[in-house]
Amino acid sequence: MKEKERCVTKSANFLRKIENHFTEIAPRYRKLRTTDIEPILFIERELSTADRIHGADIGCGAGRYALRLVKYLGKKCHLLYCVDKSGSMLSHLRNLFVEHGINHFKILHSDAHKIPLETDSLDFVVSFNAIHHFDMPNFLKEASRILKNKSRLFIYTRLKSQNERNVWGIHFPNFAKKETRLYELDELEHMIENAPNLSLKSIRFFEYERISTLARLEKQARGHHYSTFSLFSKKEFDSSLEVFKKNIMENYGDVNKVTWKDQNVLLVIES
Numbered sequence: 001m002k003e004k005e006r007c008v009t010k011s012a013n014f015l016r017k018i019e020n021h022f023t024e025i026a027p028r029y030r031k032l033r034t035t036d037i038e039p040i041l042f043i044e045r046e047l048s049t050a051d052r053i054h055g056a057d058i059g060c061g062a063g064r065y066a067l068r069l070v071k072y073l074g075k076k077c078h079l080l081y082c083v084d085k086s087g088s089m090l091s092h093l094r095n096l097f098v099e100h101g102i103n104h105f106k107i108l109h110s111d112a113h114k115i116p117l118e119t120d121s122l123d124f125v126v127s128f129n130a131i132h133h134f135d136m137p138n139f140l141k142e143a144s145r146i147l148k149n150k151s152r153l154f155i156y157t158r159l160k161s162q163n164e165r166n167v168w169g170i171h172f173p174n175f176a177k178k179e180t181r182l183y184e185l186d187e188l189e190h191m192i193e194n195a196p197n198l199s200l201k202s203i204r205f206f207e208y209e210r211i212s213t214l215a216r217l218e219k220q221a222r223g224h225h226y227s228t229f230s231l232f233s234k235k236e237f238d239s240s241l242e243v244f245k246k247n248i249m250e251n252y253g254d255v256n257k258v259t260w261k262d263q264n265v266l267l268v269i270e271s
């Protein structure tokens with residue numbers, strides 16, 4: 001039933017809407033989102049014995065995690081393929097990498113389910129905050145195909161229940177309800193179990209103490225920093241935003257010190 005519901009949700013119209021969202025938001029994306037270094041440090045440690053490795057970041061967006069990853073992996077990373085289906089996101093990634101003097105990367109304007117890379121060609125694959133946009137069984141199949149034997153797939157995401165517990169899930173009406181694409185851990189475990197030649201090696205939970213201002217939060221929501229906001233009609237969004245502001249004012253004495261916890265999970269999968 002769950003799988004059926006997801007198929008219905010991701011109709012052609014829905015996918016076009018999300019694609020338009022990413023085209024529109026690409027110039028502002030890196031500024032609107034908060035980037036955490038902890039998953040990068042974890043991945044770097046996991047790959048610490050590797051040398052001259054080739055990897056891919058699937059659904060890399062404007063490159064905020066890809067940049068940190070190549071920097072932390074240093075010389076160990078010989079080549080990173082940056083894969084995304086949004087040309088606009090990729091052009092911002094290219095500018096970012098050039099600005100930072102990084103040239104050991106290749107851009108692949110491609111779908112996560114059909115990546116133009118050879119079978120058994122990569123030492124690692126990462127995906128940050130993107131799997132809820134993919135058709136997971138097909139993405140897992142494709143990641144398994146391009147990965148060499150005994151190499152790693154790292155998936156960083158927030159779970160559906162983690163999304164319900166963040167500042168938006170708690171205080172922004174219908175935010176958690178509209179976000180039907182995220183998974184729970186057991187669903188991910190089940191899909192990995194059923195994927196060809198993949199096995200779940202470990203799971204790492206992350207929790208971040210956040211502090212922000214109501215003004216910044218309002219700017220992020222108006223900028224649709226989460227694609228969830230593009231699922232609201234303008235009218236719904238405006239009325240939810242008003243209730244959000246009221247909730248924040250009622251729940252926090254100081255609107256310049258809004259605090260909450262963000263949670264994420266990192267799955268380490270072996271091919």
Ligand SMILES: C[S@@+](CC[C@H](N)C(=O)[O-])C[C@H]1O[C@@H](n2cnc3c(N)ncnc32)[C@H](O)[C@@H]1O
Pocket residue numbers: 022058059060061062063064065083084085086089110111112113127128129130133134135
């Ligand atoms: C929420 S953004 C995350 C971007 C980046 N990983 C980050 O954390 O900043 C999701 C990205 O996945 C891309 N995406 C969505 N569906 C995709 C697909 N089927 N194939 C490839 N990329 C896709 C979008 O274009 C977008 O850039």
